[in-house]
Amino acid sequence: MARKFTQTELGKLAGLSRQAVAEIEGNTGRVSNFLALEKHIPISVTGLPMGARRIGERLRLARISKSLSLRAAAERAEIAVNTVREIEAGRGTLGPLHRLASVLAPAARARAVSEGHNRRGIAVVGWSSERVRRRADHYVTPAPIVRLLLDHEVIDRAHPVLEPAVGEARIIERVLLERGYQVVCSDLHGRGDECRDFFDIHQQHHTVITNPPFRLHQEFIKHAKRIVANKFCFLLPLNYLVGAQRHSDIWSDPGFPLARVHVLTRGIDFVGTDPFADRFKPAQIYCGWFIFERQHRGPPTLHWMDSNPYVERIARTPVR
Numbered sequence: 001m002a003r004k005f006t007q008t009e010l011g012k013l014a015g016l017s018r019q020a021v022a023e024i025e026g027n028t029g030r031v032s033n034f035l036a037l038e039k040h041i042p043i044s045v046t047g048l049p050m051g052a053r054r055i056g057e058r059l060r061l062a063r064i065s066k067s068l069s070l071r072a073a074a075e076r077a078e079i080a081v082n083t084v085r086e087i088e089a090g091r092g093t094l095g096p097l098h099r100l101a102s103v104l105a106p107a108a109r110a111r112a113v114s115e116g117h118n119r120r121g122i123a124v125v126g127w128s129s130e131r132v133r134r135r136a137d138h139y140v141t142p143a144p145i146v147r148l149l150l151d152h153e154v155i156d157r158a159h160p161v162l163e164p165a166v167g168e169a170r171i172i173e174r175v176l177l178e179r180g181y182q183v184v185c186s187d188l189h190g191r192g193d194e195c196r197d198f199f200d201i202h203q204q205h206h207t208v209i210t211n212p213p214f215r216l217h218q219e220f221i222k223h224a225k226r227i228v229a230n231k232f233c234f235l236l237p238l239n240y241l242v243g244a245q246r247h248s249d250i251w252s253d254p255g256f257p258l259a260r261v262h263v264l265t266r267g268i269d270f271v272g273t274d275p276f277a278d279r280f281k282p283a284q285i286y287c288g289w290f291i292f293e294r295q296h297r298g299p300p301t302l303h304w305m306d307s308n309p310y311v312e313r314i315a316r317t318p319v320r
């Protein structure tokens with residue numbers, strides 16, 4: 001019969017402290033502790049290549065099957081090359097392991113089966129798709145922010161627009177369709193044919209519009225420059241305009257230059273806003289639409305989009 005363990009009991013079983021078990025459950029513990037736990041409770045790992053038993057080795061196989069070098073995998077996961085090496089060797093910590101898993105095998109899950117110790121009898125001791133999803137920057141663009149882009153920027157109607165990180169709410173697609181554009185969509189976490197890593201798209205697209213995962217913004221911009229024929233529009237935080245590295249790598253690249261930035265006058269609360277609503281909640285995340293055009297010449301220009309009319313008004317209760 002399935003037995004439910006406390007964290008302390010589970011720790012004793014695997015020679016770990018209760019704290020170490022709690023850390024593993026919070027996805028912050030050490031990979032070696034996770035492996036120690038794995039010897040004592042059955043952990044089912046799905047979504048990774050089967051050619052090896054250990055998680056690190058299976059991640060290595062996933063990396064090789066995607067033809068990614070250690071450096072390329074590290075860049076995408078935004079961790080150090082050495083950290084990838086450590087993880088593949090079964091060392092390091094679970095945080096970076098989750099980042100690596102989220103780019104190499106987004107569908108991967110690790111769960112303690114049948115003998116978990118939480119109330120439902122199943123403890124998620126590894127990474128779950130939910131956590132991976134949050135790590136993939138799943139923040140939805142409010143619809144008025146997309147409408148503002150289409151009000152200010154000319155988008156060629158002769159070709160379908162690619163939205164390569166469409167998310168679940170599919171707001172950019174909805175607004176484009178609402179305005180009569182054709183759209184092609186995909187996402188790392190998409191379903192069926194739409195499940196595609198942006199970095200695996202190699203065919204040319206005339207126009208790309210997306211709100212990319214912010215932590216991968218540089219890689220997304222560099223890859224878009226390879227596959228976009230005409231123009232791409234990315235929603236990005238305005239503070240990304242600073243930074244010497246970004247300046248030389250991205251903003252000042254004359255090959256496919258930044259043509260203009262449409263500055264949104266109000267910050268956006270991506271988490272608290274109902275993305276389908278006509279108004280969005282304000283917050284101190286100040287963004288703009290960054291427009292890259294292959295044919296643009298000269299320095300980028302700044303424009304302002306007045307997003308104030310679309311901010312949710314808070315009804316104030318009169319003070320008596």
Ligand SMILES: C[S@@+](CC[C@H](N)C(=O)[O-])C[C@H]1O[C@@H](n2cnc3c(N)ncnc32)[C@H](O)[C@@H]1O
Binds near residue numbers: 137138170171186214
């Ligand atoms: C900030 S959300 C934006 C979603 C949608 N574009 C919107 O504006 O509402 C970023 C999206 O990027 C997806 N994503 C993360 N990494 C990706 C990758 N390598 N290729 C394609 N999509 C990716 C995530 O699954 C998530 O849906």
